[in-house]
Amino acid sequence: MKAEGKVFKFGDNVDTDVIIPARYLNDPDPKALASHCMEDIDKEFASKVSEGDIIVADKNFGCGSSREHAPISIKACGVSCVIADTFARIFYRNAINIGLPIIECPEAAAGISDGDEVEVDFDTGVIVNKTTGAEFKGQPFPEFMQNIITKGGLVNYINEK
Amino acid sequence: MGMTMTQKILAKHAGLDSVEAGQLIEANLDLVLANDITGPVAIGEMEKMDVDCVFCEDKIALVPDHYTPNKDIKSAELYKCVKDFAKANDITNYFETGRVGIEHALLPEKGLVVAGDVVIGADSHTCTYGALGAFSTGVGSTDMAAGMATGQAWFKVPSAIKFNLIGKLNPWVSGKDVILHIIGMIGVDGALYQSMEFVGEGVHSLTMDDRFAMANMAIEAGGKNGIFVVDDKTIEYMEEHSDKEYTVFEPDEDAEYVEEYTIDLSKVKSTVSFPHLPENTHTIDEIDDIKIDQVVIGSCTNGRIQDMREAAKIFEGRKVADGVRCIVFPATQDIYLQCIEEGIMTTFIKAGCAVSTPTCGPCLGGHMGILAKGERAVATTNRNFVGRMGDPESEVYLSSPAVAAASAITGKISGPAELGL
Ligand code: SF4
Numbered sequence: 001m002k003a004e005g006k007v008f009k010f011g012d013n014v015d016t017d018v019i020i021p022a023r024y025l026n027d028p029d030p031k032a033l034a035s036h037c038m039e040d041i042d043k044e045f046a047s048k049v050s051e052g053d054i055i056v057a058d059k060n061f062g063c064g065s066s067r068e069h070a071p072i073s074i075k076a077c078g079v080s081c082v083i084a085d086t087f088a089r090i091f092y093r094n095a096i097n098i099g100l101p102i103i104e105c106p107e108a109a110a111g112i113s114d115g116d117e118v119e120v121d122f123d124t125g126v127i128v129n130k131t132t133g134a135e136f137k138g139q140p141f142p143e144f145m146q147n148i149i150t151k152g153g154l155v156n157y158i159n160e161k
Numbered sequence: 162m163g164m165t166m167t168q169k170i171l172a173k174h175a176g177l178d179s180v181e182a183g184q185l186i187e188a189n190l191d192l193v194l195a196n197d198i199t200g201p202v203a204i205g206e207m208e209k210m211d212v213d214c215v216f217c218e219d220k221i222a223l224v225p226d227h228y229t230p231n232k233d234i235k236s237a238e239l240y241k242c243v244k245d246f247a248k249a250n251d252i253t254n255y256f257e258t259g260r261v262g263i264e265h266a267l268l269p270e271k272g273l274v275v276a277g278d279v280v281i282g283a284d285s286h287t288c289t290y291g292a293l294g295a296f297s298t299g300v301g302s303t304d305m306a307a308g309m310a311t312g313q314a315w316f317k318v319p320s321a322i323k324f325n326l327i328g329k330l331n332p333w334v335s336g337k338d339v340i341l342h343i344i345g346m347i348g349v350d351g352a353l354y355q356s357m358e359f360v361g362e363g364v365h366s367l368t369m370d371d372r373f374a375m376a377n378m379a380i381e382a383g384g385k386n387g388i389f390v391v392d393d394k395t396i397e398y399m400e401e402h403s404d405k406e407y408t409v410f411e412p413d414e415d416a417e418y419v420e421e422y423t424i425d426l427s428k429v430k431s432t433v434s435f436p437h438l439p440e441n442t443h444t445i446d447e448i449d450d451i452k453i454d455q456v457v458i459g460s461c462t463n464g465r466i467q468d469m470r471e472a473a474k475i476f477e478g479r480k481v482a483d484g485v486r487c488i489v490f491p492a493t494q495d496i497y498l499q500c501i502e503e504g505i506m507t508t509f510i511k512a513g514c515a516v517s518t519p520t521c522g523p524c525l526g527g528h529m530g531i532l533a534k535g536e537r538a539v540a541t542t543n544r545n546f547v548g549r550m551g552d553p554e555s556e557v558y559l560s561s562p563a564v565a566a567a568s569a570i571t572g573k574i575s576g577p578a579e580l581g582l
Pocket of ligand 1: 524
């Protein structure tokens, strides 16, 4: 499985309050959430992002609240993958559980800029910056999580148990 | 090799003799928690699972606290979803508005968590119960759904950081200042994926309310959980509030810690976190004049009775400054009632504070005290992210109840010393 798209680059400690502010949590419909995604950090994000685009961020992406609405809003925007230096742990779990591909890769986080065209191969963990030609090797998921992902998320994993 | 407190609790709940950091385990859960924001998403996910009912109606807590009393039609729908589910599944621990409180103050008060428990909650501040010597951590709604359906959750056993507490806090300095100090020191990802274990003789001098405030903010350092050793005060608290059987786990002598810090409580000063990250800390003596528009005293961090008493001591015989709004929200109905019985409520109202029914309300920018563009608040809550309490161009400064109350009176960020206290 591969993803390819234009990069939206963010810095350290992007928290779930800016990914999807609490004032919009009263409507959990993914489309409604997507329309406000990243609004407090980049007002136009939801209108600029298109299907397949990739978010790249520095340290501790998704810190803060446990709201699953955050990865849901990102996924519903059409974002195909989030690459970060590190992820906050609840966000990491949630992304896996709802099927939003994420990859931890400090080198890629440092070597990719806003607007670059990037290709990600989830099977090998290889990330290619097509704009600069640079190639990075991302952290593969531990086997246990791979299992959850290949079964299509936690719900199916439980159903098959 | 020896195990940490967290590792011992996880091993026991996974039916293993020992575990080590990095190991993936499936653990049995003693309690699974959700609120009115995360609950409906979890309920939706559980409906997709091939199960007819929850694993145990007594081990689920549904606490619609975030938008209570319902702020608009959409939040009323969320509330109703949780309520209908609770009824259909005979959930014992479901709390209606009027009996509800902020989840992380309410569950210990109702005796639903005790030492040695494993608790997951679809709320990041679920780590609060580490104050009681339990392992508790925040998860998302899908994990919560799986927990409700199966009574189990998967965990990666965390490595740990040890905080050896020594000495005693000075007057007007509280657990909140200690945890802000620690977050300032290690950063908002300083304990990423790890447990923060609080040990040492200094622990005994801390009240339970200090410990709750500290464990509550472990997540603000990226921690998986924060946990305290159990002592006489913990046991007294549990015996007063709970009939549940508890188990005390001590860290092994040779438990492995990735890092160790010694914190001398007597050296900790009143500490304030500047926007927009809890790690941007400054001690009160190094802060210039910063004018404020609002003060918020409450939340799952500092809405307990000690916090109310501390604030009331400062408000006694004084008035909130002109041009400042001060909103006090006790965390539970019991605390609210205690404030009335102790006369604290009178003090707040005479000082010119607005007192709210227990709710998360302003803490997450939900309702009951939203900031306009350019406004600035001092709050005893736990997050000061961009837009947390309202407009993305507003600002939140995090502090203890003592600093928040003193600031309400002077109209700028101040410690009790500025009032001659
Ligand atoms: S008081 Fe604030 S931090 Fe605590 S549970 Fe409510 S919204 Fe979350």
